[in-house]
Amino acid sequence: MFSYYLELALRSLKRSPGLTALMVLAIGFGVAASMTTWSVFRAVSGDPIPWKSAQLFVPQIDNWGPNGRSSDGEPPNAMDYADAMALMRDHRAKRQSAMYQISPSVVPAEAGKHPMNVSGHAVYGEFFPMLDVPFKYGSGWSASDDESRALVAVISSKLNQKLFGGAASVGRSVNIEGKDYRVVGVLDDWNPQPRFYDVVNSGGFSVNGDDVFLPFLTAIQADLPNDGNTNCNAVPKESGFVGLQRSECVWIAYMAELDAGAVAAYRDYLDGYARDQQRAGRFAWAPNGRLRDLRAWLDNQHVVPSDTKVSLLVALGLLLVCLVNTVGLLLAKFLRRSSEIGVRRALGAPRAAIYAQFITEAGIVGLAGGVLGLLLTGVGVASVGWVLPKDIAALARLDVSLLLLTLLVAVIATVLAGLYPTFRASRVQPAWQLKSN
């Protein structure tokens, strides 16, 4: 029976090639625009560490008071040195790390090579197990390395390629800002998007991952200045990097790993810490801290650009218009065949048969639109680099799930669009049609 409907549908579509082409084009463009913007949205709104994001938390401490808060009462989105160090010392979470962005120069061992500038972060040893950072060789460093301000480094596989030709370089030394650091680990490919451990500084997305990680206290001791944002509510009293460390300026990112049962206790601890500061006279205001899990934090920091959301909405609007357009055209097309329907019904075809026939026809239009949509989505995803910043454009990918989704959306949307015209077609009165011809 289905093959019969298929034949009927194809014959009907062939009879009005202009109208058919119009519907296929509309569906194709509508679906392609939606899928292209969706691929971008999917890429930027994804969870960078889905298996663990519910256990990762970002604490905030209000060290600026009411005058430093944003209009919605939010405390600063980073920490000053004193608070970050106090939280690290108290060590109340399962794992935690303060971190700041560095941009040291690395001097290759080979004579005659230019020094190069690399970007990275100064972190604590717990950073690596906390974020499940994958290693190619070696591992992170220990808590005692943190304490003793050991000259150790973890480097990316890209930097390992540049410096050591990709060899297992654990134990070799690398010259960073004039000091020799011992390589303890080489990362596997790891450049999570968004760069969730420090979204404040990366703006969320960055094509180039971090190339070097050094122990936090080692970097402070080596006087490696902060390369990320520094926000101050007042100008520091003393100058230099040491002056920054003694100021209320915020420039340190912080992340803690907490099991579900430990969240409330940690929240109490943050509150208690702020209360202690209030008692000590440092804060002249009640605690106003925050503790958000990773997803809430990414949302709070507006990691997904609003342009991306608006684009997706507008593209969905385009798809909607295309569907309304299709409903109108299918309606015209189906009702034009009222007499044919009348004859079929008079010869004994039940309503269900009419339904099946016209839904099949709508489905074929949807499938053709979907195939066109696939091609256009391919073109769209390949050319997002023209219209989006490269850090974001690089994330949009054409994969099997996107292709399937494109076809599925096209077919389902068109069949939905065909429902009302089909309903109208099935209501055609056989007697009336036969009489009037």
Add this chain to the structure above:
Amino acid sequence: MHIQIRPILAALRRHKAGTLLIALQIALTLAIVCNALFIIHQRLANLSAASGVDEANVFVIANMWADLDRSTEQVDAQVRADLLALRQLPAVRNATPASGYPLRGGGWDNFVTMTPEQVKPTTDAAVYTGDEHFLDTLGLKLVAGRNFRPDEVMVMGTQQAITPPTAIVSQALADRLFPDGNALGKSFYAMGTAPSTIVGIVDPLHRQGVDQWSNGYAGQALIWPLRADDERGIYYIVRAKPGQLADAMREAPKALYAQNRLRIIDPVDGIQDYATIRHKVYDRDRGMAILMSVISVVLLAITAAGIVGLTSFWVGQRRKQIGVRRALGARQRDILAYFLTENFLISATGVVLGAVLAVAFNLWTVTRFEMSHMSMAYVGIGVVALLLLGQGAVLAPALRASRVSPVEATRSV
């Protein structure tokens, strides 16, 4: 020409679904196109914002120091030597040290207050630093007062807070701080305990960033006479002699490396001319404008094609009635007018609904995505455009209808 609306309405009532669908499509198209148009216009306005810089001849060198161990004095000596070398190049007109530059895409800005005790800041200003060559190097237009004198230029080490006693401000900042005019000679505080006195006013001077949050502070900037001898690195802004930009960009890094090799100038984006800087900072705006244009064009094309398709169908369906009307004395132009009026009635319903949707969508994006309020002019333009689009789309089928011969009335009955 007398047009009867009533028979048209009667006929439309027999095509309720089709009529509603076209009206709905026009409404949605209008709502989307108005908002897209608004976004496009806004973004294009950003793209052409004046920076105040002589963009055709200016480029920026991001110079990082490879050794962090030097004292501020040592860095300063190197910076002075570098600047001297740059200014002596045959293709170079002038050069200045800087901690940032217009359209950099973010950077240093300070709150500005009128008194040191003031808790709520008066406004926010982008902070530029440079020596007495800053104005000439960027090509800024001094509209009042004077340039910095060489003896006013101070040295600022890494993370050092220095408030110079003098400053040059942009006209926009001067107007914001001193709305009565006469900002020259007056003082302000920019997150320091000491005041800075305004000795000069330039116009225009763009901020470093183009982010949405700073739109309220557009064009507000101050320049302090400082050499920012940060141990990490420094920007050198260089102005080439007219027509010698390429030569200057080639010579400059060679001259710097000849001074001292312990520096890093990124081979990819260490040296950028202003065309590149502008192109990069407005990446997002340009992309959004292109995307919205593409979507608008596709949308209008599909809606027009939809109207053509559905009207053609109606014409085909009513050939017999048209023939009867023609046989009863209706002229070709009456038939044409009938279809044009019919489309106008449907489109008018659509655009009324669409105008409401357009404003509603805009208000929603304002609250949800921090977009700005759309002027009604966009809705007006959209309404006119869609009415014309509707009339244009219906013209071909309507002409075909007007050519139906009266003989049709006698056929196939």
